[in-house]
Amino acid sequence: MPPTENIAPDPDGASSTEASASGASASGTSTPAIEFKDVEKRFGTTTVLKNLNFTISPGERVALIGPSGSGKTTILRLIMTLEELTDGYIFIDGQPLTHTERNGRRVELPSKTTRAMTTRIGMVFQQFNLFPNMTVLENVIEAPIHVLKKSKDQAVQEARELLDKVGLAEKADEHPSRLSGGQQQRVAIARALAMSPEVLLLDEVTSALDPELVGDVLAVLRTIAETTDITMLLVTHEMQFAREVSDRVMMFDGGQVLEEGPPNQIFGAPRHERTRTFLSSVQ
Amino acid sequence: MTDNFTSLLDFLPQIGEGIQVTLILTLAGALGAMIIALVLGLSMTSTHAWLRIPARIIVEFFRGTSLLVQLFWLFYVLPLLGVELDPMSCGIGALALNYGAYSAEVVRSSILTVARGQWEAAIALSLSPARRMVRIIFPQAWALMIPSLATLLIQLLKGTAVVSFITLQDLTDKINQLRMSTNDTFFSFTVGLIIYFVIAWILQELMNLLERRATARLGRKRPNSRTERRLARRLARGEGGRHDADDTAAGKGVRP
Ligand SMILES: Nc1ncnc2c1ncn2[C@@H]1O[C@H](COP(=O)(O)OP(=O)(O)OP(=O)(O)O)[C@@H](O)[C@H]1O
Ligand SMILES: [Mg+2]
Secondary structure, rough: OOOHHHHOOOOOHHHHHHHOOOOOOOOOOEEEEOEEEEEEEEEOOOEEEEEEEEEEEEOOOEEEEEOOOOOHHHHHHHHHHOOOOOOOEEEEEEEEOOOOEEOOOOEEEEHHHHHHHHOEEEEOOOOOOOOOOOOOHHHHHHHHHOOOOOOOOHHHHHHHHHHHHOHHHHHHOOOOHHHHHHHHHHHHHHHHHOOOOEEEEOOOOOOOOOHHHHHHHHHHHHHHHOOOOOOOEOOOOOOOHHHHOOOEEEEEEOOOOEEEEEEEEHHHHHOOOOHHHHHHHHH | OHHHHHHHHHHHHHHHHHHHHHHHHHHHHHHHHHHHHHHHHHHOOOOOHHHHHHHHHHHHHHHHHHHHHHHHHHHHHHHHHHOOOOHHHHHHHHHHHHHHHHHHHHHHHHHHHHHHHHHHHHHHOOOOOHHHHHHHHHHHHHHHHHHHHHHHHHHHHHHHHHHHOOOOHHHHHHHHHHHHHOOOOHHHHHHHHHHHHHEEEEHHHHHHHHHHHHHHHHOOOOOOHHHHHHHHHHHHOOOOOOOOOOOOOHHHHHHO
């Protein structure tokens, strides 16, 4: 595989943004890439997440595992601002994402500010969600041109490089509907990477695929994990894959982190009975 | 009968004028309706209540009151308020408001029918709400709304006949004049039916063309294409064994 930097060229050099915001409360040395602070999420009267606190370091690969309904998808959707935060704060690179504390009160940030924050975050969905009214190439260049304000030539060139890296260079001018699920998902990955995200969110990206197509998508993700320093948060039922690529595994249950640790520990010697039952149910 | 045709020939220029009035009303009314539909339809999908609620009220008001009364209101009441419009503007205005309200509902529901995942992917790429609508959501909603808009367009064409109540000499009015001069009700109204039908048919074909283009852009199979319709007719006739020049590969594909 060709070298790395091109997969996701960091727009402004590095994640050296000053830890200006109040969120950098972690005692660690560097500002966390993602921080959840007292996060609460309710849907109507059902509380899905409550008092959730965790931090993720820059460049870390974290696998979220846990039984169905434990809130894994909700966590990713909150980071992508697809769900509204009921209470608490999320910080990306030390800066507040949707809400901030001002004079002791929790205030919502203007939507433009939030949108500027989300440009650092990319997400790949279970159902790919490619835009059917555009070709593969147009899917990939849309946001770089209109959000990052890149020139069309530059966006096209970078898009072609990315499509080449996910093995779909020759499909650039096809319509998404003419691609297999696995190919569509690889386009979706290229589309997310074209925004040079600092954080990449992956929600069960292979679970809508026919088994024989899963391998190609996982191979692409493995390459990204090996060749970039993007912070990755992945929800997966592919335990083998989680074990391979992650630095840390967080086991969720009922909206809380039940236990966490390096993959060897969680998969090899889980401390909690519930983790054991969960792991034996998926393997 | 020959007398009828001579009177029809004599009358042709007049009928031509009538067709012209009807077409202007239809096309200008449709254009106005589309603009109103976009503004009101998009407002009704807004998350801001101050946009959504007034738009909803306007739509319900114009859907709930009859076209004829709206027309009379523009023609007879507005002058009392000091605004005098010529009959043509009143006709176009009433048609645009009435059909605009109906079309707004089509616009709204088509936009909300676009898959959630499309909105979410657009948010995940940080596209602004305006970009998201223009580049992602609307092009997909457009393909969904054309069939309903086509139906409304044909209804609008038929609705133009009410303008003869406000002194406009449209096709219906001219046909009525033809009837009075020939004294043959059957003949005159049949001519009228045929002309309306031909206009409606042309409009429908144009809308079909638009729909095929819109769906082709989504990379979907083009519904209702000419070959497909031919195929459907052939299937309906239960035909199997024809081998003439016109029997294309598409036709062969469906035989068991
Ligand atoms: N839009 C919603 N409205 C109401 N409840 C919701 C909504 N989205 C999620 N929930 C609820 O929130 C809880 C957590 O859902 P979430 O999708 O985050 O779980 P998950 O861990 O991703 O599960 P799975 O492994 O099945 O994907 C579930 O109980 C679910 O029913
Ligand atoms: Mg989930």
